[in-house]
Amino acid sequence: MRMPVLRAASFERNSMAFTNEQLERYSRHIILKEIGPKGQKKLMKAKVLIIGAGGLGAPAALYLAAAGVGTIGIADADSVDLSNLQRQVIHSTADIGRPKVESARDSMLAINPEITVHTYHEYITSENISAIIRDYDFILDGTDNFPAKFLINDACVLEEKPFSHAGIIRFEGQLMTYVPGEGPCYRCVFKEPPPKDAVPTCREAGVVGAVAGVIGCLQAMEAVKYITGAGDLLTGRLLTYNALRSQFRTVPLPRDSHCAVCSYERTIHVPFDYELPTCDLK
Amino acid sequence: MTIVVAGERKEYADGLTVEELIEAEKVETPQYVTVTVNDTFLSNAERASRSLQEGDIVEFLYFMGGGTIPSLCASNDL
Numbered sequence: 468m469r470m471p472v473l474r475a476a477s478f479e480r481n482s483m484a485f486t487n488e489q490l491e492r493y494s495r496h497i498i499l500k501e502i503g504p505k506g507q508k509k510l511m512k513a514k515v516l517i518i519g520a521g522g523l524g525a526p527a528a529l530y531l532a533a534a535g536v537g538t539i540g541i542a543d544a545d546s547v548d549l550s551n552l553q554r555q556v557i558h559s560t561a562d563i564g565r566p567k568v569e570s571a572r573d574s575m576l577a578i579n580p581e582i583t584v585h586t587y588h589e590y591i592t593s594e595n596i597s598a599i600i601r602d603y604d605f606i607l608d609g610t611d612n613f614p615a616k617f618l619i620n621d622a623c624v625l626e627e628k629p630f631s632h633a634g635i636i637r638f639e640g641q642l643m644t645y646v647p648g649e650g651p652c653y654r655c656v657f658k659e660p661p662p663k664d665a666v667p668t669c670r671e672a673g674v675v676g677a678v679a680g681v682i683g684c685l686q687a688m689e690a691v692k693y694i695t696g697a698g699d700l701l702t703g704r705l706l707t708y709n710a711l712r713s714q715f716r717t718v719p720l721p722r723d724s725h726c727a728v729c730s731y732e733r734t735i736h737v738p739f740d741y742e743l744p745t746c747d748l749k
Numbered sequence: 750m751t752i753v754v755a756g757e758r759k760e761y762a763d764g765l766t767v768e769e770l771i772e773a774e775k776v777e778t779p780q781y782v783t784v785t786v787n788d789t790f791l792s793n794a795e796r797a798s799r800s801l802q803e804g805d806i807v808e809f810l811y812f813m814g815g816g817t818i819p820s821l822c823a824s825n826d827l
């Protein structure tokens with residue numbers, strides 16, 4: 468559908484720094500009263516870090532790049548594998564064997580050459596996470612192992628960084644948003660990572676690519692809302708999606724007043740790594 | 750009594766405990782599922798003793814992975 472192109476003149480007062488090309492590129496954001504020229508400026512100044520360039524990180528990165536988020540960091544130690552392509556839509560067949568962060572950067576810049584992409588081709592550990600997240604306004608957890616999810620939670624709570632947590636499995640997904648000082652953290656809900664084999668991982672259980680797409684896009688939406696201030700975030704709420712039943716639900720999440728990382732009784736003062744079980748599956 | 754389990758109204762016998770409900774609902778890996786009753790966390794230790802009452806709202810919160818594993822696994826084919 469072709470919509471009338473916005474005229475630069477109509478935004479003259481608020482858009483001194485927009486080029487005509489930016490006005491056109493972001494016109495569908497700018498005409499939204501909840502975003503407008505001010506919100507678009509905020510997006511262009513924002514820095515978002517995506518940890519994991521996989522099923523969740525791929526759609527999130529594509530939409531945030533398209534939205535004009537000025538600086539996007541992408542962290543992943545892996546290379547693109549044929550079995551990734553069923554859901555990790557930021558990578559192409561020609562990218563097999565390349566570091567995921569490079570493939571993801573190229574795809575993002577192909578959509579929007581105006582943004583800056585920082586790549587972290589390394590494992591995120593307790594050693595490097597605090598220094599990496601410190602430079603960002605919002606963090607997206609797109610990882611698929613519980614030690615990483617707890618590490619991201621703890622580091623974000625300790626560095627007072629907002630982040631989006633998400634998980635997917637089979638035909639289901641869920642996400643929540645942590646904002647410092649508001650609502651519970653991931654550890655309020657889940658105290659400890661489950662031991663090896665207790666909960667199936669993505670690989671063992673399977674996952675539909677489009678489910679990853681739905682949840683990854685919702686994570687991108689949380690980032691956009693946080694940055695622009697539009698609407699209500701998923702703080703204190705877990706949004707769950709069941710694709711087979713075509714059902715979304717929002718479950719209230721209380722805060723744990725004894726939480727090991729976000730309460731006054733905290734016992735965790737620095738990020739630490741849980742041991743990652745070695746995989747049996749090849 | 751009528752209670753609300755994961756958003757659905759269900760009929761159960763009076764005095765049902767949370768532990769019995771978990772069994773009746775066939776919750777997978779229940780030891781790793783977080784339970785809330787009326788938006789309050791219930792510890793695993795409280796499950797056997799906590800009897801549910803008319804109108805209680807019970808939620809099961811599941812661990813879920815997702816995306817990719819920036820993993821230390823020998824194979825990286827997630």
Ligand SMILES: [Zn+2]
Nearest residue numbers: 652655726729
């Ligand atoms: Zn907490």
